[in-house]
Amino acid sequence: MAVIYMDNNATTKVAPQVLEAMLPYFTEHYGNPASLHQLGMEADERLSEARTVIADLIKAMPDELIFTSGATEANNLAILGLADYYQSKKHILISGIEHSSVRETVRRLARRGYEIEEISVDGEGFLNISELESKIRPDTLLVSVIYANYEIGTIQEISKIGSLCRNKGVLFHSDAAQAFGRIMINVLTENIDLLTINAHKIHGPKGVGALYVRKGVKIGKLLEGGAHENNRRPGSENLPAIIGMAKAAEIAYQNLDAEHVYISALRDRLAKGLLEIPHVFYNGPKGATLSSRLANNCDITFQYIEGEAILMHLSLRNICVSSGSACSSKTLEPSHVLTAIGLKHEQAHGSIRFTVSRYTTKEEVDETVRNLKEVVELLRSMSAFIPEKHSELLNPDAQTFYKER
Numbered sequence: 001m002a003v004i005y006m007d008n009n010a011t012t013k014v015a016p017q018v019l020e021a022m023l024p025y026f027t028e029h030y031g032n033p034a035s036l037h038q039l040g041m042e043a044d045e046r047l048s049e050a051r052t053v054i055a056d057l058i059k060a061m062p063d064e065l066i067f068t069s070g071a072t073e074a075n076n077l078a079i080l081g082l083a084d085y086y087q088s089k090k091h092i093l094i095s096g097i098e099h100s101s102v103r104e105t106v107r108r109l110a111r112r113g114y115e116i117e118e119i120s121v122d123g124e125g126f127l128n129i130s131e132l133e134s135k136i137r138p139d140t141l142l143v144s145v146i147y148a149n150y151e152i153g154t155i156q157e158i159s160k161i162g163s164l165c166r167n168k169g170v171l172f173h174s175d176a177a178q179a180f181g182r183i184m185i186n187v188l189t190e191n192i193d194l195l196t197i198n199a200h201k202i203h204g205p206k207g208v209g210a211l212y213v214r215k216g217v218k219i220g221k222l223l224e225g226g227a228h229e230n231n232r233r234p235g236s237e238n239l240p241a242i243i244g245m246a247k248a249a250e251i252a253y254q255n256l257d258a259e260h261v262y263i264s265a266l267r268d269r270l271a272k273g274l275l276e277i278p279h280v281f282y283n284g285p286k287g288a289t290l291s292s293r294l295a296n297n298c299d300i301t302f303q304y305i306e307g308e309a310i311l312m313h314l315s316l317r318n319i320c321v322s323s324g325s326a327c328s329s330k331t332l333e334p335s336h337v338l339t340a341i342g343l344k345h346e347q348a349h350g351s352i353r354f355t356v357s358r359y360t361t362k363e364e365v366d367e368t369v370r371n372l373k374e375v376v377e378l379l380r381s382m383s384a385f386i387p388e389k390h391s392e393l394l395n396p397d398a399q400t401f402y403k404e405r
Helices: 016-022 038-057 071-085 101-110 129-135 158-168 239-254 256-274 287-292 308-317 336-340 361-382 386-393 396-404
Strands: 065-068 091-095 115-119 140-144 171-175 196-200 209-213 280-283 297-302 351-357
Touching: 016 239, 038 065, 038 239, 065 071, 065 140, 071 101, 071 171, 071 196, 071 209, 091 101, 115 129, 129 158, 140 158, 140 386, 158 280, 256 297, 256 361, 287 361, 308 351, 308 361
Parallel strands: 091 115, 091 140, 140 171, 171 196
Antiparallel strands: 065 209, 196 209, 280 297, 297 351
């Protein structure tokens, strides 16, 4: 059986048009943009064109964009760069469902004497904006809130958060690695000071991303070296990947509305089939707030079963899914995103993330549902667990949703 790929929030396959756009920059137009000869100047011109394409899509100026090796580096550069430049303020606020590249970076600062506070989210993953407002202080350096969550798909009220931070005089950073190319982003109207984006979530290449830094905001460098990227990120630019990122973003935004309709219909078809399985519930936005969820995201908790067991059984059937973030799924710790929205450890360990793409078909969705039902029945038949005797594992929100099923 051909592989069915349902892990598109971890990474996506490179689109044929993207690969085609990149290939000449490996073998023909291979000059270094910093070189002053003909090939170098041609490369620098192509670099500028790609920068302009990407900046225009988020309503930024080209010189406000710093190319990086990906979203992880961009998040590090945003946070550590600000801390390096604005050393008098040592209070940072983040949401409770940030990516590890934000969480671990602020923890590094905590070891240097910074005070880090996490703002809570509700049962669907939405930030408590009132709590955020109450915790902003005169010495708050930064508020960092993920634009769209990589695990449960929650899209935050970025405009409200940005407006609050701007009015309070606090810098606002958002990790938009999952949002870029899937949602319209406007750094001006949303009052975003720093924005992280990357390519490999939208059928572009791995190893490339960018950090938007609003004009007037200063950041220190993570690395020392040359004066590349307007003296903010040394190292020769990965021109083939940057060309691929620009092409992938261009395709994504040209087809945004049509793809949203197609992908969300697939997501809903998948969710409908999975929710027919007994003792399961949907994580993240649902019902009236489903429009505030990434169109491709479906995160399901399978009660009384280990998610890793489901994942491995599906993998043996050539179906690829995730039991959490691809950056942390090899650890034994439960997902901090799922515990933040109120799931108990047992529930978090029984959760699977399914994420579709423009290349997913209805047949693949139906085949995934069919196999899931077989796998769940098999695993539960191997267990002596009796659901009715363990209802205490359900938190109140999940229990309500469970009873509704």
